[in-house]
Amino acid sequence: xxxxxxxxxxxxxxxxxxxxxxxxxxxxxxxxxxxxxxxxxxxxxxxxxxxxxxxxxxxxxxxxxxxxxxxxxxxxxxxxxxxxxxxxxxxxxxxxxxxxxx
Numbered sequence: 861x862x863x864x865x866x867x868x869x870x871x872x873x874x875x876x877x878x879x880x881x882x883x884x885x886x887x888x889x890x891x892x893x894x895x896x897x898x899x900x901x902x903x904x905x906x907x908x909x910x911x912x913x914x915x916x917x918x919x920x921x922x923x924x925x926x927x928x929x930x931x932x933x934x935x936x937x938x939x940x941x942x943x944x945x946x947x948x949x950x951x952x953x954x955x956x957x958x959x960x961x962x
Contacts, residue, residue: 900936913940 898909906926910917921930923941932938 896940898938900932902934906930
């Protein structure tokens with residue numbers, strides 16, 4: 861049986877550090893306010909938010925009482941409906957939502 865050595869711990873420590881950095885990067889890039897919610901940021905669209913959460917833009921709009929022209933406001937917290945619905949294309953539907961003044 862091989863004895864534990866300092867040199868064999870380095871690759872494991874580097875792997876653990878790398879894994880931690882990846883997790884922190886993902887946590888910062890995709891923050892969640894709470895399970896099933898999303899806080900609108902500048903540049904977001906209904907279509908883009910829906911695609912990131914695996915739901916259709918229509919289901920997202922309906923869950924939040926949005927009506928044409930589907931304007932969302934920066935800072936608003938949207939409820940994300942149950943996942944699994946297919947995201948439809950804004951080109952095919954004619955609307956991808958837009959950001960309104962905050």
